[in-house]
Amino acid sequence: MSSSKSNKIVKLESSDNKTFEVEEAVAVQSETLKNMVDDGCANDTIPLPNVNGKILEMVLGWCKKHVDETVTGDELNKYEADFLDLDQADLYGLLMAANFLNVKGLLDRVLQRVADMIKGKKPEEIRRIFNIKNDFTPEEEEEIRLENAWAFD
């Protein structure tokens, strides 16, 4: 039995109206939620209109794992590695959520994962991954490529 300051439960509601109840210690892994708790705004259900249920469940799972004292360092590492084995859509959802909720460890991991996706890729490939329109004029494109030619060696 952990003697925490309070056994308070924090209630969260995702964008698709799913409710989650977690212990305060889990919720405050998110800086955003921690601020709300500290400011006394966490007494009612907190609506999270930009995080859907699936992603929120994942984030809370992460937070729970990191609060669990029975989890070993190795187990945690494996958990984190497996956790990020996601398809792109989920990865982006997770990125938005981790950013909004400001769960530092998770955010760093997800950012690194997204960064790894673009490493070693050509601009065309990056555009394809992120569905970005090439808005350079041919002259501008030539210019920027010349400027950064050293990177393409």
Place this chain on the structure above:
Amino acid sequence: MKRPLHSGNLSGDEITKKTKLVVVEEEEEREESALVNLDDDLLFEVLKHVDERTLATAACVSKRWRNTAHDERLWEMLCTRHWANTGCASDQLRTVVLALGGFRRLHASFLWPLLKTRTTSLSHSLSTTSFPPKKGCRRWGKDEVHLSLSLLSIRYYEKMDFSYKGCTNRKC
């Protein structure tokens, strides 16, 4: 038209081929809309985690990406990664480098060519061993940093409009 992503009524057993198709379509739809949500701040955060080549490549993707990838703070991080001891406060260094053309220019003109040469020569000499040569594995000390800054300032000086024509004969 937005369809619900996964209707809560479907259990694992009930997913038939037809439903799988629908799910794939929905995911594609979702993927398309999710992927363009990377705003400038998040893009900046992502680019903090990439290496020099990727950052330069990122600048070639689109105008928005170029503006973010050209942020001096990102290049400052990359440059200072190679520096063990610059012998001056980072604020001072920043002021000087920014005045002389910025970290991105410093990196492209002076750091990258040197780091590249060093790695190439290292990999030749170490080709018989299994030791993996790390890029720029020896971090620069005060002297090398000051040298690169001096070169940067010389380049800056030469570009100033004094009707300075001495450059044609001298090795720049």
